[in-house]
Amino acid sequence: RGEGVDVARIAVVAGDGIGPEVVAQARKVIDAVVPKVQATEYDLGAVRYHRTGEVLPDSVLAELAGHDAILLGAVGDPSVPPGVLERGLLLKLRFAFDQYVNLRPARLWAGTSGPLSGVKPGEVDLVVVREGTEGLYAGAGGSLHRGTAAEVATEESLNTRHGVERVIRDAFNRAERREQRKVTLVHKTNVLTHAGSLWARAFADVAAEHPDVTTEYQHVDAAAMFLVTQPQRYDVLVTDNLFGDILTDIAAAVTGGIGLAASGSINPERAYPSMFEPVHGSAPDIAGRGLADPVAAVLSAALLLDQLGHAEPASRITAAVAAELAGRVPGVPIRTEEVGDRLAGHAAG
Amino acid sequence: RGEGVDVARIAVVAGDGIGPEVVAQARKVIDAVVPKVQATEYDLGAVRYHRTGEVLPDSVLAELAGHDAILLGAVGDPSVPPGVLERGLLLKLRFAFDQYVNLRPARLWAGTSGPLSGVKPGEVDLVVVREGTEGLYAGAGGSLHRGTAAEVATEESLNTRHGVERVIRDAFNRAERREQRKVTLVHKTNVLTHAGSLWARAFADVAAEHPDVTTEYQHVDAAAMFLVTQPQRYDVLVTDNLFGDILTDIAAAVTGGIGLAASGSINPERAYPSMFEPVHGSAPDIAGRGLADPVAAVLSAALLLDQLGHAEPASRITAAVAAELAGRVPGVPIRTEEVGDRLAGHAAG
Ligand SMILES: CC(C)[C@H](C(=O)O)[C@@H](O)C(=O)O
Ligand SMILES: CC(C)[C@H](C(=O)O)[C@@H](O)C(=O)O
Numbered sequence: 001r002g003e004g005v006d007v008a009r010i011a012v013v014a015g016d017g018i019g020p021e022v023v024a025q026a027r028k029v030i031d032a033v034v035p036k037v038q039a040t041e042y043d044l045g046a047v048r049y050h051r052t053g054e055v056l057p058d059s060v061l062a063e064l065a066g067h068d069a070i071l072l073g074a075v076g077d078p079s080v081p082p083g084v085l086e087r088g089l090l091l092k093l094r095f096a097f098d099q100y101v102n103l104r105p106a107r108l109w110a111g112t113s114g115p116l117s118g119v120k121p122g123e124v125d126l127v128v129v130r131e132g133t134e135g136l137y138a139g140a141g142g143s144l145h146r147g148t149a150a151e152v153a154t155e156e157s158l159n160t161r162h163g164v165e166r167v168i169r170d171a172f173n174r175a176e177r178r179e180q181r182k183v184t185l186v187h188k189t190n191v192l193t194h195a196g197s198l199w200a201r202a203f204a205d206v207a208a209e210h211p212d213v214t215t216e217y218q219h220v221d222a223a224a225m226f227l228v229t230q231p232q233r234y235d236v237l238v239t240d241n242l243f244g245d246i247l248t249d250i251a252a253a254v255t256g257g258i259g260l261a262a263s264g265s266i267n268p269e270r271a272y273p274s275m276f277e278p279v280h281g282s283a284p285d286i287a288g289r290g291l292a293d294p295v296a297a298v299l300s301a302a303l304l305l306d307q308l309g310h311a312e313p314a315s316r317i318t319a320a321v322a323a324e325l326a327g328r329v330p331g332v333p334i335r336t337e338e339v340g341d342r343l344a345g346h347a348a349g
Numbered sequence: 350r351g352e353g354v355d356v357a358r359i360a361v362v363a364g365d366g367i368g369p370e371v372v373a374q375a376r377k378v379i380d381a382v383v384p385k386v387q388a389t390e391y392d393l394g395a396v397r398y399h400r401t402g403e404v405l406p407d408s409v410l411a412e413l414a415g416h417d418a419i420l421l422g423a424v425g426d427p428s429v430p431p432g433v434l435e436r437g438l439l440l441k442l443r444f445a446f447d448q449y450v451n452l453r454p455a456r457l458w459a460g461t462s463g464p465l466s467g468v469k470p471g472e473v474d475l476v477v478v479r480e481g482t483e484g485l486y487a488g489a490g491g492s493l494h495r496g497t498a499a500e501v502a503t504e505e506s507l508n509t510r511h512g513v514e515r516v517i518r519d520a521f522n523r524a525e526r527r528e529q530r531k532v533t534l535v536h537k538t539n540v541l542t543h544a545g546s547l548w549a550r551a552f553a554d555v556a557a558e559h560p561d562v563t564t565e566y567q568h569v570d571a572a573a574m575f576l577v578t579q580p581q582r583y584d585v586l587v588t589d590n591l592f593g594d595i596l597t598d599i600a601a602a603v604t605g606g607i608g609l610a611a612s613g614s615i616n617p618e619r620a621y622p623s624m625f626e627p628v629h630g631s632a633p634d635i636a637g638r639g640l641a642d643p644v645a646a647v648l649s650a651a652l653l654l655d656q657l658g659h660a661e662p663a664s665r666i667t668a669a670v671a672a673e674l675a676g677r678v679p680g681v682p683i684r685t686e687e688v689g690d691r692l693a694g695h696a697a698g
């Protein structure tokens with residue numbers, strides 16, 4: 001499938017706040033590098049929720065399933081009760097479309113600065129491969145005697161050899177395509193002994209098939225610390241759903257914040273559409289003013305094209321972003337449209 | 350009980366590696382500020398494990414129970430299988446002695462430097478109150494079809510109103526004694542809805558009893574990020590056992606690493622002895638050479654005295670540490686004994 005699908009059909013969920021602005025730039029860049037992409041807009045998010053009470057109607061879910069990939073801007077607004085859009089839209093899609101690889105690259109780009117004094121731009125280039133369909137996100141929990149002094153509440157982490165092995169396999173496959181070829185397994189095997197043992201054994205088995213890939217294991221607390229003190233040491237990290245949620249935000253923080261971070265929720269077999277989105281939120285405070293940085297959305301579009309087999313156009317987008325960031329003058333505000341134009345021009349070649 | 354127990358009986362577990370060296374300095378400092386402390390040494394850790402195969406015999410557990418507090422140096426050695434001492438000693442004591450408050454202060458001391466370029470010494474002074482006896486540490490998990498493609502492994506987080514409320518109460522009590530009087534609840538209520546709801550409701554109820562304390566809530570991924578980008582914003586954080594494990598290591602990392610970090614596993618009611626220990630490990634590579642920094646052990650001794658009601662001597666130790674660190678010349682190696690002598694002298698007044 002390395003050749004790419006012929007005419008990619010993409011569902012676009014621009015969403016709320018700055019979502020539409022940044023997605024417009026991402027589409028501009030996609031159009032500049034892969035002409036044959038057919039995009040259909042879907043109206044989901046806070047606006048639709050307020051208008052109709054719907055988050056993700058079954059009919060829309062069925063339509064989305066007919067696409068090769070989904071590009072999402074941002075959903076959410078302070079007016080929507082917490083959890084509604086997260087669970088009803090984002091998590092629902094991850095599970096419905098078996099998006100078991102939650103991919104979060106973190107780079108400290110030349111021209112940008114992070115919060116760590118000992119780390120120079122260009123020195124951090126890692127990717128977290130977070131499991132996306134199991135663990136504590138399975139929704140297996142409950143409570144008894146709610147609201148009384150006797151209340152007990154449980155949350156169960158469910159882990160299968162099937163689910164663990166496939167995401168570890170994906171991490172090793174990605175490492176094979178990278179220079180350093182190193183995979184770090186992160187878990188908490190000294191406390192979570194059952195799930196930890198499953199992860200460790202699956203990791204050892206897959207590692208045996210990749211003798212050219214270096215491996216290491218770290219407890220999640222140690223990894224959280226080393227991401228702050230020595231982020232340069234990492235290449236590919238693979239971990240469970242909740243650990244990945246936390247570690248990816250640390251990785252984003254040490255590489256300059258979530259403003260530039262892209263992500264993909266991926267079904268590598270393409271049995272279902274994968275979804276790509278900037279990690280930043282809808283930022284209602286700056287929405288509609290042309291001030292939002294579209295780089296994270298554009299990088300998400302690059303992940304999308306890569307996933308659809310367009311590796312070369314994807315790497316041209318990444319190169320355009322690298323040039324854009326290297327050329328920025330600190331303190332000079334950016335204009336959303338102008339950045340999009342520059343990236344599209346550069347990526348087009 | 351604010352007056353302190355008359356003659357405190359302390360069990361000392363010096364442990365492995367640098368444990369004995371740093372504990373010796375901590376005892377020296379304790380003796381300098383509170384003359385009436387009676388210390389009994391217990392030989393536990395890697396050495397005993399190798400000699401007798403025992404980690405924590407029931408008879409020793411019973412003897413430890415007769416003390417007012419435990420001071421631990423460090424246990425562990427690469428020669429001991431991972432998990433054995435952690436689960437058999439550290440976690441066993443937390444559960445057996447109902448040490449439900451796992452306390453981890455994090456300060457960026459004047460005279461030291463952290464990894465964050467935007468944070469100046471003196472600006473960070475927070476404490477994480479981590480739940481110590483529930484959650485995913487309950488040991489409630491299992492697996493089926495182990496070693497086959499059909500394997501499933503579970504880990505269950507158990508949370509009770511009893512257990513959650515008491516640790517939140519402790520966090521608010523500590524906030525009342527601090528200048529900023531702010532408590533941040535950290536959880537993942539948008540995904541862990543059952544446990545999250547229990548934590549959020551207990552937090553709201555206890556907060557209502559403390560109208561003078563400011564409160565906020567953050568998801569664990571956001572808190573992990575803000576600890577890196579804005580650690581100055583925190584005062585007291587309260588969170589569950591596993592989130593606390595991760596967040597305390599991030600807090601240690603941004604305040605210069607685990608080298609200076611102290612911790613307490615506390616039963617606030619003193620129904621059982623609380624345990625105090627530096628967060629650093631046994632550091633076998635530098636053991637026995639008089640090079641280990643005893644500051645973390647000495648700060649742990651200060652937490653111990655504070656817990657036993659000796660608040661004033663405890664704060665004199667903390668002041669001595671502040672002076673010691675402020676006076677250090679970067680690049681000049683420290684000598685364990687000399688630091689201990691200086692701290693004891695300064696704290697004694
Ligand atoms: C919104 C929330 C449910 C989600 C998660 O926890 O996975 C988010 O934090 C993320 O990382 O994509
Ligand atoms: C050693 C381990 C079991 C322990 C924990 O996970 O609590 C440690 O990481 C800690 O933070 O004290």
